[in-house]
Amino acid sequence: MEFLDVPTVLKVSALFNLMAALAWLTLAQTFRIAPRAGRLMAAAHLVRIASQGCGDCMAGWPGLLRQAIPEFGLLACAVLLLMALRRMLRSRQRPRDISWIGGLGAMGIALGLASGSGLAPQVASTFSVALLALMSMREVVRGIGGQLSRVVTACTTLPFAAMAAVTLTHAAELLLVPGWDDHILNGELPSPARAALWFVVTAAITISLIALMIWRLIRRIQHLTYRDPLTGALNRRAFEQALGEAQAQLQRGRGFALAMIDIDHFKRVNDQHGHQAGDAALQHCVRVWQSCLREVDCLGRLGGEEFCALLPLTGPADLATAASVAERLRHSLAAQPLRWKDVELPLSASFGVALPVADDPRGEVGMARADGELYRAKAEGRNRVCVATHLGGIATA
Numbered sequence: 449m450e451f452l453d454v455p456t457v458l459k460v461s462a463l464f465n466l467m468a469a470l471a472w473l474t475l476a477q478t479f480r481i482a483p484r485a486g487r488l489m490a491a492a493h494l495v496r497i498a499s500q501g502c503g504d505c506m507a508g509w510p511g512l513l514r515q516a517i518p519e520f521g522l523l524a525c526a527v528l529l530l531m532a533l534r535r536m537l538r539s540r541q542r543p544r545d546i547s548w549i550g551g552l553g554a555m556g557i558a559l560g561l562a563s564g565s566g567l568a569p570q571v572a573s574t575f576s577v578a579l580l581a582l583m584s585m586r587e588v589v590r591g592i593g594g595q596l597s598r599v600v601t602a603c604t605t606l607p608f609a610a611m612a613a614v615t616l617t618h619a620a621e622l623l624l625v626p627g628w629d630d631h632i633l634n635g636e637l638p639s640p641a642r643a644a645l646w647f648v649v650t651a652a653i654t655i656s657l658i659a660l661m662i663w664r665l666i667r668r669i670q671h672l673t674y675r676d677p678l679t680g681a682l683n684r685r686a687f688e689q690a691l692g693e694a695q696a697q698l699q700r701g702r703g704f705a706l707a708m709i710d711i712d713h714f715k716r717v718n719d720q721h722g723h724q725a726g727d728a729a730l731q732h733c734v735r736v737w738q739s740c741l742r743e744v745d746c747l748g749r750l751g752g753e754e755f756c757a758l759l760p761l762t763g764p765a766d767l768a769t770a771a772s773v774a775e776r777l778r779h780s781l782a783a784q785p786l787r788w789k790d791v792e793l794p795l796s797a798s799f800g801v802a803l804p805v806a807d808d809p810r811g812e813v814g815m816a817r818a819d820g821e822l823y824r825a826k827a828e829g830r831n832r833v834c835v836a837t838h839l840g841g842i843a844t845a
Contacts, residue, residue, distance in 0.1 A: 537664075552576065588605045603656075607656045691810070705804075707759060709754070711753040774801050
């Protein structure tokens, strides 16, 4: 087919990669959207332009150089792609595995070129790229698998799966189909179908990463909307929304408890060490509490040094579980002082725990009962948990 001649496909691919590189650089440098990932993606697209060749433009170049550029370029492109993906998903995994795979792949390419083989460099690069593509799939599943639907996760990983499949298929061809060595050493271009397939895979991966970036922006906006900017706990509005939803579930037998929390002598920390120390104390408390809370629990900052935890229960009246969670929070904070400018600042908090009541859509009665227990905990000496056993009685845990 005339419109699928290889030079035309390569030129269209080069133009697409150039535009994609400029777009990623604009997002990274001008709008400061995922800047590190954007710069890595721009570099990957530029390397892809250099590595895929352009038909007759490499004619007359030394054969070794014509063979080395595509293989090293394809490997570098896959390495940059995986690094950008980890940045975009904020993976905490260190890049040692990428370094090992990239380094071994580059060594294999170099040894193959030194031996004069046309086959060995491509085998080394294709197997390395396939492995990097499979690692990219794993990163996507780890990064969004538990937060987006299976269909969305599958669609996002599909381009990386296609990249792995294409490279593994090509590696099998290199090893099983005779004659590839001569084609490579003669500098022959790929078939039109293969060149078009690589272009489609490249475009699909770019679209997939753009979708991931949009998802990250949405998550960031949601975080700013629902989270306290200093501590990362839910802000008051978001906590009240969660409380309203929990009250609705209460009618279906899904109970919960409320634990009002107030940091003891917080004003003293501000007065003696400054407001920066106070901010650090708030952040420290939330870090400690979040590490102790269960995945189903919610922690919100209501204002100043006052917080509230929403604790789902296995039974509507399972107050003992709520009391034990609050006690764990209290004990963990008391056991972990804040280190501030080479000074250890001991911190503690008082807790008031109460069950909600039905027919209270906004949870105001439950909040008031927990707040009453909090005041009792402070009056009895602070650094303790007080629990309301029922509407008319109270007990200390």
